[in-house]
Amino acid sequence: MITAPARFASASISSAARSGVLLMLLGMLMFSLNDVMGKWLVSTYSVGQVVFIRSVAALVVLAPFLWFSGPAKIIQVDRPWLQAARVVLSTAEVFAFYFAVVYLPLADVMTYWLAAPIYVAAVSPFVLKEPVGWRRWTAIIVGFIGVVIALEPSSQALTPQAIISILGSMFFAFMLLLGRSLRGTPDTTLVFWQIIGAGLAGLVAVTFEWTPVSLRDVFLLALLGVVAMLAHVLVNRALKLADAATVAPLQYTLLFWAILFGWLVFGDVPRVSMLVGSGFIVASGLFIFFREQQLKREGRMKAPAETVVTGSGEGP
Secondary structure, eight states: OOOHHHHHHHHHHHHHHHHHHHHHHHHHHHHHHHHHHHHHHTTTSOHHHHHHHHHHHHHHHHHHHHHHHOHHHHHSOSSHHHHHHHHHHHHHHHHHHHHHHHHSOHHHHHHHHTTHHHHHHHHHHHHTOOOOOHHHHHHHHHHHHHHHHHHOOSTTTOOHHHHHHHHHHHHHHHHHHHHHHTTTSOHHHHHHHHHHHHHHHHHHHHTTOOOOOOHHHHHHHHHHHHHHHHHHHHHHHHHHHSOHHHHGGGGGHHHHHHHHHHHHHHOOOOOHHHHHHHHHHHHHHHHHHHHHHHHHHHHHHHHHHHHHHHHOOSOO
């Protein structure tokens, strides 16, 4: 029999999970709007100019969080070389993304970026020494096949822009990989240095090319950073309200929004090869994610039993 407090707790958990799902969906929508605005703006302004103004706006939004967390946590970081490597990768990833969307449909670029978890799973056994079984290796291979299908390699389709997209998604994957090694670093610290790195690179780039900005576009460029920061806040909040297994797969709704907005705003008709390849990539990514969640649960269930057996020092 379920008591009233138990029913209340269960209802509260269910309500929190629903809130987490809604916030995650809204966060993915915000990221998609950020990508649409970015693609729109880089058709007029240089990538460096867009990244620089976006970074300044994001830093203004982040400032209150930095104030409350304290400057010591921002300056005194653990494993500074890994932090620096992550900043370099995140900066390269941002520039690669905005460069790619200048020339390619938004859905194509998003398909390549959604392959990042597959690259992480493939590299983690060698970099993080995390074991990967035959099931996940099979999913990794399927994911790579999806990338090849979406890329549609040929003399016409294998363009420098497509190659930059693949490289950008790999930069993103290695950034995620380093994020696993820096779990103890607060989110605000990671985001702060990420913004600083992109902003400084953008500042260097704009010294070579600067286009006069209208008042309307100043607002849109600043809004780019604000929307991105808001999307991060929504996603982080969603992960606190609901289990990762519930909300993390919703990141693949980015592909739906990319196809929809690409068609409505830019008139991009998705290629059949991109749709087929993205299907392989999404299926592979979901399998890898749920398999990792299953292994984590099994590990937690085995841990207490192993402690009892090995911790006793006495025979039966």
